Amino acid sequence: MILVPAELADLPRLLKFRTDSAAWLTELGIDQWSKPFPADHIIQSIRSGTVFMIKEAADADAAATVTLDRDADPRLWTEDEQKEDALYVHKLSVDRRYSGADLGGRILDWCGDQAARVGAKWLRLDAWTTNPRLHTYYLAHGFTHIRTADDPSVVSGWAAQRPALRTSAHAIRSPHSEMDF
Template sequence: MRITIREGGPDDVPAILGMLDSCVEWLVGQGRTEQWGTTPLSEREKTVESVVRYMDEGVTYIAEADGVPAATLTLTGAPGAYLAHLPAPGEPERYIHWLASDRRFKGHGVGSALLAHAAEETRRAGVSLLRVDCYAGADGKLVRYYESNGFTRTDAYTASDDWPGQVLARRV
């Protein structure tokens, strides 16, 4: 399978929402509803607004597997406002939002390819800190996934409804 990465744009929003919905469906099938619930994210107005807002604030990347959109992330200069209570890093950073893959491509390395691309784009911009946050509950698999891609845990936090989160950082 050939993976290529390109910049995304407004025309990619439906594909991105489809990837997010695929993740919700997969999580529900695993009995892991604590992360994103059971409702497709494309049906949640706040999620759609968040995807579009981060796209406007930064650069969205799409990983294609043999020409088919398979994964996405958006890279901006700061975390979301929901992390404003955490200490700022005190240096320029790039922040990853909405990393998701169409679960048909699970295990093919599309997410890791995007994370490597985000690290390279961060380095190219002359910035040495790349951060991301994620769901830290249940079995901790998502945190370990980021750790396997070169990230280290920094700040743990609790979002609304006792949702456990973890910020991770990677030096590039």
């Protein structure tokens, strides 16, 4: 797999990740991502260089996407936690064609490696509050549950973190070099 920064031309595919994931989750009885996500927010993230597409080849359709940034939601993370150096995983989505291959786990390892490379102490994320299957997935990938927000306006309020660690085991590469990400 290779990882490339998303471009504005990728917006329709990024929105499709969201709608496809929402449809699959609905089949499982989970309301996650049932409301459309504002495209302008995704455009801002693309322009800031924090959205990535994971592909089998540079000219292939994306197998997955992730946003990795320093945007801590103050409704989830305390002031002291926000002062700690951390990177945050957002909008991780894997195409159903790749389910069962732990592509999501490899992406999380890449994110943890990136966090360690920039000197961050933590890799953090939040998950849909009413999706215990997703919570179990993140716990199995080394995350520790920190808290669940009690604010009813926070639907993705299950906050977790794991230490940022360098690794090359994720096998996601840049299309322009043989260097591991």
